[in-house]
Amino acid sequence: MSAKTAASAGIAERPAGGTAPAGETGEPIWDIIELLFFAYRDFVGDPDEVLSKLGFGRAHHRVLHFVNRNPGMKVADLLDILNITKQSLGRVLKQMVDQGFVQQKEGAQDRRQRLLYVTPKGEALALKLAGLQTVRINRAFGELGPGAHEAARRFLTAMIDTDSREHVLRLIARADRAAKRG
Numbered sequence: 001m002s003a004k005t006a007a008s009a010g011i012a013e014r015p016a017g018g019t020a021p022a023g024e025t026g027e028p029i030w031d032i033i034e035l036l037f038f039a040y041r042d043f044v045g046d047p048d049e050v051l052s053k054l055g056f057g058r059a060h061h062r063v064l065h066f067v068n069r070n071p072g073m074k075v076a077d078l079l080d081i082l083n084i085t086k087q088s089l090g091r092v093l094k095q096m097v098d099q100g101f102v103q104q105k106e107g108a109q110d111r112r113q114r115l116l117y118v119t120p121k122g123e124a125l126a127l128k129l130a131g132l133q134t135v136r137i138n139r140a141f142g143e144l145g146p147g148a149h150e151a152a153r154r155f156l157t158a159m160i161d162t163d164s165r166e167h168v169l170r171l172i173a174r175a176d177r178a179a180k181r182g
Contacts, residue, residue, distance in 0.1 A: 046132040
């Protein structure tokens, strides 16, 4: 980002060379911490408006996103991804099933398994929410120029705990492959 672009965005650029970047000296990296908070607020803000009209919140959004991207996923796998309790998921999932956004089916080999699928109504909502977020992401990439997508991907991957990275990347790749086939 050029100094002019950074200034127009209200972002102070860090001086190059000479001094250790914040964080390496034990100082909190306040600008990045706060930018992450504000970016997340705005990234989920657009979908929040749509979801609130349905009586849904961010937990509903996360469930809908992952079930849409991973049709037939087990409830246990969704619990692992979201890192929430069975009780928390149960409440959200019940609302989504009752309102026709998600359906549960028995596993073919194990009838105790609950496999999750979005309904056409659920898929439409998931795509609408992803569309809102894609517009915001593409706008940011457009401001940053060539290489922005890969740089963002590398940064966000590095932010994931090292012991989870490969699992997360496999989950994303599997969902991408399934979407191309579907």
